[in-house]
Amino acid sequence: MPLISRRALLSGCVAPLLGAAAAAPAPGTAPRSPPREPGLNARALRKDLFYGAALDTRILRTDRTYMAQVPVECGFVVGEYSFKWSELRPEPDKYAFDHAELLVGYAARHGLRVRGHALVWYQSNPDWLEPMLKPDTGEKLLATHIRTTVGHFRKRVVHWDVVNEAIEPEDGKPNGLRDTLWLRALGPSYIDTAFHSCAMADPHALRVLNDYGMEYALPWQERRRGVMLDLLASLKARNVPIQALGLQAHLDGSETHLDQKLVSKFCADVASLGLKIVITEMDVRDNGLPADIAVRDAAIAAHARAYLDAVLPCPAVLGVVTWGLSDRRSWLDDQMPRADKLPQRPLPLDTEMHRKPLWTALAGALDLAPVRRGS
Numbered sequence: 139m140p141l142i143s144r145r146a147l148l149s150g151c152v153a154p155l156l157g158a159a160a161a162a163p164a165p166g167t168a169p170r171s172p173p174r175e176p177g178l179n180a181r182a183l184r185k186d187l188f189y190g191a192a193l194d195t196r197i198l199r200t201d202r203t204y205m206a207q208v209p210v211e212c213g214f215v216v217g218e219y220s221f222k223w224s225e226l227r228p229e230p231d232k233y234a235f236d237h238a239e240l241l242v243g244y245a246a247r248h249g250l251r252v253r254g255h256a257l258v259w260y261q262s263n264p265d266w267l268e269p270m271l272k273p274d275t276g277e278k279l280l281a282t283h284i285r286t287t288v289g290h291f292r293k294r295v296v297h298w299d300v301v302n303e304a305i306e307p308e309d310g311k312p313n314g315l316r317d318t319l320w321l322r323a324l325g326p327s328y329i330d331t332a333f334h335s336c337a338m339a340d341p342h343a344l345r346v347l348n349d350y351g352m353e354y355a356l357p358w359q360e361r362r363r364g365v366m367l368d369l370l371a372s373l374k375a376r377n378v379p380i381q382a383l384g385l386q387a388h389l390d391g392s393e394t395h396l397d398q399k400l401v402s403k404f405c406a407d408v409a410s411l412g413l414k415i416v417i418t419e420m421d422v423r424d425n426g427l428p429a430d431i432a433v434r435d436a437a438i439a440a441h442a443r444a445y446l447d448a449v450l451p452c453p454a455v456l457g458v459v460t461w462g463l464s465d466r467r468s469w470l471d472d473q474m475p476r477a478d479k480l481p482q483r484p485l486p487l488d489t490e491m492h493r494k495p496l497w498t499a500l501a502g503a504l505d506l507a508p509v510r511r512g513s
């Protein structure tokens with residue numbers, strides 16, 4: 139096997155070199171030769187950034203064409219579902235790591251790094267959990283889950299979304315925290331417990347607080363940005379071992395309130411707390427745009443480019459992950475469908491795995507981004 143540099147390994151450029159190790163095309167289909175243009179992660183690496191995508195394990199198990207393109211474009215993968223409690227914890231005394239191991243094994247074979255999502259969330263929990271979350275035993279239950287899960291994937295999962303979607307000012311709880319089973323059972327310190335447990339289980343993994351709705355110049359998002367900054371500052375003041383803010387960046391291609399100066403200032407405010415930033419779930423929905431594909435693709439690409447050109451110059455930003463690589467599968471078609479029921483086009487590759495204007499926008503933003511200086 140040719141000597142492969144670490145940089146090349148992490149850039150996903152080696153997949154074609156690995157031959158058999160890459161996901162081979164299904165019998166009878168011509169192998170897809172990687173496009174000539176360097177992939178998104180190869181471009182990101184030139185700036186000490188990274189690019190990755192979320193994967194659904196059903197795609198991983200069944201769609202060879204999709205999976206053959208992942209190493210061409212990505213340096214990171216994250217499970218849409220495979221690390222969530224509902225997947226990992228079928229019973230109180232049972233861990234089911236098989237789906238997550240599928241993803242981690244695929245990533246290892248292709249030199250990709252893995253994000254774990256998410257150790258604590260208010261959704262996708264097994265039915266047995268909330269009844270067992272008592273004030274006197276809940277903290278141990280949470281800490282044990284995190285130490286067991288993070289310990290199991292120690293050094294094989296390099297980022298953890300430790301707590302997902304902890305804020306919701308509309309819930310009227312102190313400090314704008316979301317009214318969740320975790321807050322009700324354990325109080326605000328569930329966040330502290332989660333980060334400390336993760337740090338103890340794998341001090342090498344990046345520990346991220348992940349949330350949405352902080353991208354636009356809208357009153358409800360301005361409130362969320364303020365609540366998040368206050369939360370981050372209070373966690374840092376309490377020496378909670380948080381290292382980064384995850385901005386989900388589920389964008390809306392028809393949203394007109396994208397203010398680049400405001401986005402840049404928010405990133406700078408987060409960075410001033412000594413925190414890094416990861417764009418963790420980026421996609422651009424088109425359910426508010428006309429049906430015409432060329433019109434949608436152009437609007438989505440322009441919107442994504444405007445957002446990324448505001449975010450990527452911030453030295454604290456480590457990389458960009460899109461919530462999927464291809465339009466073949468997006469949560470948006472389930473959760474936020476178009477009125478005309480047309481499939482949306484929120485991701486860099488189309489259903490034929492061809493690069494779209496959104497791919498070009500991502501590539502252009504990465505090419506324009508300044509090199510991180512020792513970040």
Ligand code: G3I
Nearest residue numbers: 194195196218219222225237255261262302386419469473
């Ligand atoms: O229920 C089956 C389960 O039995 C099976 O093992 C698994 C195999 O993949 O599939 C499960 O089906 C669905 C799963 O997606 C498939 O990926 C679940 O029913 C369904 O609830 C789940 O939805 C996910 C959703 O989060 C809830 O966890 C979406 O895929 C995922 O895209 C979405 O992602 C969220 C982020 O975690 C947080 N930010 C918002 C984002 C979009 O909603």
